[in-house]
Amino acid sequence: MSNKLIGFWYFCFLNQTIMHISFWEQNTFFNNIDFAIIGSGFVGLSSAIEIKNKYPKAKVVVLERGFLPTGASTKNAGFACFGSPTEILDDLTKMTEQEVFLTVEKRWKGLLNLRALLGDDNLGFQQYGSCELFTANDEQVYQETQEQLHKLNNFLTPIFKQAVFKNEADKILKFGFQNIKHCISNPFEGQIDTGKTMQSLLALAQQKGIQVISGVEVKELTTLNGKVNIQLKDYSITANKVIIATNGFAKQLLPHLDVEPARAQVLITEPIEGLKLKGTFHYEQGYYYFRNVGNRVLLGGGRNLAFNTENTTDIALTELVQNKLDELLKTVILPHHKDVKVAMRWAGIMGVGEKKTTLVKEIEPNIYCAVRMGGMGVAIGSLIGKEVAELV
Numbered sequence: 594m595s596n597k598l599i600g601f602w603y604f605c606f607l608n609q610t611i612m613h614i615s616f617w618e619q620n621t622f623f624n625n626i627d628f629a630i631i632g633s634g635f636v637g638l639s640s641a642i643e644i645k646n647k648y649p650k651a652k653v654v655v656l657e658r659g660f661l662p663t664g665a666s667t668k669n670a671g672f673a674c675f676g677s678p679t680e681i682l683d684d685l686t687k688m689t690e691q692e693v694f695l696t697v698e699k700r701w702k703g704l705l706n707l708r709a710l711l712g713d714d715n716l717g718f719q720q721y722g723s724c725e726l727f728t729a730n731d732e733q734v735y736q737e738t739q740e741q742l743h744k745l746n747n748f749l750t751p752i753f754k755q756a757v758f759k760n761e762a763d764k765i766l767k768f769g770f771q772n773i774k775h776c777i778s779n780p781f782e783g784q785i786d787t788g789k790t791m792q793s794l795l796a797l798a799q800q801k802g803i804q805v806i807s808g809v810e811v812k813e814l815t816t817l818n819g820k821v822n823i824q825l826k827d828y829s830i831t832a833n834k835v836i837i838a839t840n841g842f843a844k845q846l847l848p849h850l851d852v853e854p855a856r857a858q859v860l861i862t863e864p865i866e867g868l869k870l871k872g873t874f875h876y877e878q879g880y881y882y883f884r885n886v887g888n889r890v891l892l893g894g895g896r897n898l899a900f901n902t903e904n905t906t907d908i909a910l911t912e913l914v915q916n917k918l919d920e921l922l923k924t925v926i927l928p929h930h931k932d933v934k935v936a937m938r939w940a941g942i943m944g945v946g947e948k949k950t951t952l953v954k955e956i957e958p959n960i961y962c963a964v965r966m967g968g969m970g971v972a973i974g975s976l977i978g979k980e981v982a983e984l985v
Contacts, residue, residue, distance in 0.1 A: 614828050622804060626654050628985065629823060629832035631811050631846070633657035634666030635970050636963050637838035638794040638805075639710070639978025645801040647982065653803045654832070656823070658810035663908075664840050665970055667791050668941030670859060670882055670893050673707075673718065673783040675700035675972055677725040677875035678738050678745060678758050688948055690748070696949050698752050700969055701781075703976035707790075710975055715793035717786025721872035724764055727775040728925070731877075735775045742777070753781060769869045771928035784873050784884050785971060814846060814960055821959050834959045834985050838978070840944035842906055843964040847956060852965040854906045855943040858914045859893035861886060863934045865927070876921075879968075883926055889936070890926060892918050908940050943968045953981050961985055 614623070628644050630637045633655045641653050661667050675697050676684070684693045708718060727735040739760070746756040761778040798805060813824040814835060821835045837846055841854040865888050873884040881894035895914035896903035902911065915938060927933050946952075949967040956962055963981035966973060 622654070622806060623830040625652055626830065626832040627651040628653045628834050628836065629821070629830075630655045630836045630838055631823075632662070632664070632838035632840070632842075633795075633805055633807070634662040634664055634838065634840065635791075635794065635974025636840065636966070636978045636981075637662075637836070638798050638803075639975040640836055640838060640963060640982045641798055641803045641978075642710075642794075642801060643979045643982030644985065645798075645803055649801075655798070655803060655805045656809045656811060657805065657807045660807050662791065663942075664842060665857065665941035665943050665966075666974070667787060668859070668939055669787055669857070669971060670884060670891055671785045671787040671790075671886075671971065672873050672882060672884065673704050673720075673785050673971055674723060674873060674875075675704070675782065675969070677723070677779075677879050678742065678777050679725060679734060680875070680879040681745065681749075682738060682741055683878055684949060688950075692948065692950060694748065694752075697749065699951075699976060700972040701752055703969075703973035704783075704971075706979065707971075707975040711790065711793045711797070715789065717789040718783055719785075720781075720783035722778060722780045723782035723873040723875065724761070724768075724779070725777045725875040726765075726770065726773045726925075727777075728772050729774050732774070738777070757781060767869065768871075769927075769929055770925060772925050782873055787971075790971075811846065814957075816958055816960065819959070835961070836981055836985065837956075837960070837962045837964065838981075840964045840966055840970065841942035843944060843962060845906075847962060850952065850956075850962065850964070851946050852944045852952060853904050853946065855896060855945045855968070856903045856905050856907070856909075856940050857893055857943055857968070858895060858910055858918070858938070858940045859891065860915070860918055860922075860935050860938045861891045862889050862922070862927075863936045864888045865890065865930055865933060868930075870926075876925075881918075881921060883921075890922070890933075892922055892926065894918070906942055908942060910938055910940055943970070951977050951980075953977060953984060955984065 749757050764776045765773050815822045820831045823830050843852050868888045870885040880897040883892040895917045944965045946965050952965045953963045
């Protein structure tokens, strides 16, 4: 190889930033961006769709660092829920009644908005209802909840126009539970097919001309001359306005933001012959949750076993949590199915805070955030996307 050719390749090596993006890529994908949304999950895609509805001629680009949404939008359990009785009662000890009411109302309206946006068939939506379960060890918690149930139903009636929660002990035998003593049911909650929902959101975004670019990690945002500079790994682009919709990963771009990552670990079984379960189920103030997926059982939770360990962006599994999920599966959920095998295990990252209110605001001129879904991204994601779109 000649010295000139060696020199050329050495020049290319030292200037990888120049070589990574072609004129065509720059001109087609990264020029004249009106709105850049960071994160292609429920909130990111919903905000992009709402913006495109308002400004059909605007160039809207969604940047995603993974090949699929990195946080929780394609890793969640697919619960179309707004909170179990114990969870809502616990929230009332930490938040004002008005804050809790508005939070539940937003979750319910968010579910209705998602269903209107995509349609139940495209969501794989099934409204089987839900149950909160209590063991003999939870007797005191159950009694305290039972004493507050009438008050809680009255509190929520303005939203649902009827009582939400009631005792249904007969469902314990119906679903084949063991070691469960009490059951409080809720007819309004349901379940979705998470993968189908994300496919439908992506299809709608692409139909509207929104560019979704995967494998692009944003390192830093700065404002200059009324525009936002978006620093990528080895390249920078500009946009008129930027929305950060990375939820549990938001602190990587906004370190002072009041949102913490929260890892959720999940497993799903192989198909189970004769499975009785149908619906969504809450256990221990919602820290454990499970549902049927056809004739499989999906079970998740356990971050209350070690909050410090689980407040992380590390998408990994831990022996502590997985062992607990296995134990619940065998002793409580499927006691009559001794040969149940786990097909898959995975984890996702949520965004939480001291309060379960969302953060939708302008951080700096032309830089906005829509984060802190509090583990309810399915319920409120599309509505928060709409909210931040109206804000920008």
